Amino acid sequence: MKNRAFLILALALTFGTHPLKPRGSEPSELSPGSATAAQLLAPNFSLTDLSGKKLDLAAYRGKVVLLNFWATWCGPCRTEIPRLIGLQDKYRSKGLEIVGISLDDDAKPVRAFYQQLKMNYPVAMGDANLAERYGGILGLPVSFVIGCDGRIYTRHTGQADVSLIEREIMPLLQRVGCTQGNTGD
Amino acid sequence: MKFTWSRSLFTSIILILWVCLFLMSAGGRGSSGISPSAPTSGELKATGQSGEAGPWLIQPADLVSILKSAKGPRPLLIQVGFHVLYVQAHIPGSEFIGPASSPEAVRQLHKRAAALPRTQSIVLYCGCCPWSECPNVRPAYKELSAMGFKNLKILHISRNFGEDWVGKSYPVAKGK
Numbered sequence: 001m002k003n004r005a006f007l008i009l010a011l012a013l014t015f016g017t018h019p020l021k022p023r024g025s026e027p028s029e030l031s032p033g034s035a036t037a038a039q040l041l042a043p044n045f046s047l048t049d050l051s052g053k054k055l056d057l058a059a060y061r062g063k064v065v066l067l068n069f070w071a072t073w074c075g076p077c078r079t080e081i082p083r084l085i086g087l088q089d090k091y092r093s094k095g096l097e098i099v100g101i102s103l104d105d106d107a108k109p110v111r112a113f114y115q116q117l118k119m120n121y122p123v124a125m126g127d128a129n130l131a132e133r134y135g136g137i138l139g140l141p142v143s144f145v146i147g148c149d150g151r152i153y154t155r156h157t158g159q160a161d162v163s164l165i166e167r168e169i170m171p172l173l174q175r176v177g178c179t180q181g182n183t184g185d
Numbered sequence: 186m187k188f189t190w191s192r193s194l195f196t197s198i199i200l201i202l203w204v205c206l207f208l209m210s211a212g213g214r215g216s217s218g219i220s221p222s223a224p225t226s227g228e229l230k231a232t233g234q235s236g237e238a239g240p241w242l243i244q245p246a247d248l249v250s251i252l253k254s255a256k257g258p259r260p261l262l263i264q265v266g267f268h269v270l271y272v273q274a275h276i277p278g279s280e281f282i283g284p285a286s287s288p289e290a291v292r293q294l295h296k297r298a299a300a301l302p303r304t305q306s307i308v309l310y311c312g313c314c315p316w317s318e319c320p321n322v323r324p325a326y327k328e329l330s331a332m333g334f335k336n337l338k339i340l341h342i343s344r345n346f347g348e349d350w351v352g353k354s355y356p357v358a359k360g361k
Contacts (some may be wrong), residue, residue, distance in 0.1 A: 071267060073286045075318040103269045105283065128272035136273055139345020140313055158315060158344065 040152040043133040047124035050114055055124045064172045065146040066098045069126065069137045072109045076159035077141040081117060083162040088121050094173050101126035103137065145169060148178035243308060243338040249355050260306035265290065265325040266313045274351050277358040286320035291328050298329055306336040312346025
C-alpha cells in the first residue's frame with residue numbers, strides 16, 4: 001500500500017511538474033468566424049508604393065489581402081518574405097493580394113531589398129499612425145489576413161507559418177464576393 | 186515473491202525516470218551559460234531562448250521594480266530599436282537612438298555615451314523581434330562595452346515589446 005502511494009506520488013511529480021508542456025499555437029490571435037473578427041473592419045489607408053503608384057486598401061475590396069508589416073533589418077521578416085512571394089505567385093489568380101508595409105526609418109534599404117528579392121507585390125512605407133490604427137505594431141513582423149469583405153480575420157505576430165496562412169485564406173477565397181471577378185490573370 | 190520483485194523493479198525504474206526528468210528540468214531552468222564577459226551571439230541566443238538570467242540581462246519585472254523604487258539613481262535607458270516602435274510605445278524617460286544594426290545608430294550611440302562616466306548604469310532595449318532574432322541589442326552592447334561601460338544591461342524581451350512590456354501593463358510613454 002505504501003509502495004503504491006509512493007508510486008503514485010512519483011508519477012504525479014514526474015508528469016505533473018515537468019516543464020515540457022505545450023506552449024500552444026500563437027500566431028493566430030483571431031479566428032475566422034469568431035465574434036471579435038466579425039467586427040473588425042481593416043482600417044483603410046492611402047499610401048504611395050515604392051514604384052510611385054497609389055496604394056489604396058479600399059481598392060482591394062473583393063480580394064483577400066495579406067497585409068504584412070516588416071522591416072529590412074528584421075531577421076524573421078527577411079525569412080518569411082520569400083515565402084510570401086511564393087504565396088503571391090500561387091494564389092494571385094484566385095484573388096489573393098499581398099501588401100507590404102515597411103516600418104524602416106528610411107526607404108532606401110527597402111528599395112534595394114525589394115529589387116534584390118524581386119518582390120512581386122506592392123510595398124509602401126508605413127508610420128506610427130498607421131501602425132496604431134492596426135492596434136499597434138510593437139514588434140515585427142505582423143501580418144493580417146483580410147477577407148473580401150474588408151474585415152480582419154487573423155493577426156499573426158512574429159514570423160508567420162505560411163502553411164497556416166494558406167489554410168486560412170483558402171476558405172476566404174471561396175466565399176461569394178471573392179469568387180466574382182477572380183477568374184485568373 | 187516474483188510479483189513483489191517485479192513491483193520493486195517497476196518502482197525503481199519510475200524513480201530513476203523521475204530523478205532524470207527532475208534534473209533535466211532543473212538544468213533547463215538554470216543558467217549554465219553565464220559568463221562574466223560580453224555575451225557572444227551564441228550566448229545571447231541560447232540565453233534568450235530559455236529565458237534565464239545572465240549578468241548582462243535584466244528582466245522586465247526587475248527593471249520595473251528599479252524604476253518604481255525611489256532609492257538610488259535611475260539607469261539611463263536607451264532604445265536601440267526602430268522609430269515607429271518608439272513613437273507608439275517606449276519606456277518613460279528612455280532615449281531613442283535607432284536600430285543599432287546600422288553603423289549610423291552605433292555612431293549615434295557612441296556620441297551619446299562618450300561624455301558619460303563609465304560607472305553610469307545603462308539599460309539597452311529594443312523589442313523589435315523575438316530575442317534570438319534581435320539584430321540591434323548586441324551591436325549596441327558591444328559598442329558600450331568597448332567604451333568601458335561596466336554597469337551595462339540589456340532588457341530581456343523574449344518576444345517583442347508589445348507582448349513583454351506593453352501587454353504586461355508596465356509603464357509606457359508615447360511620442361517622439
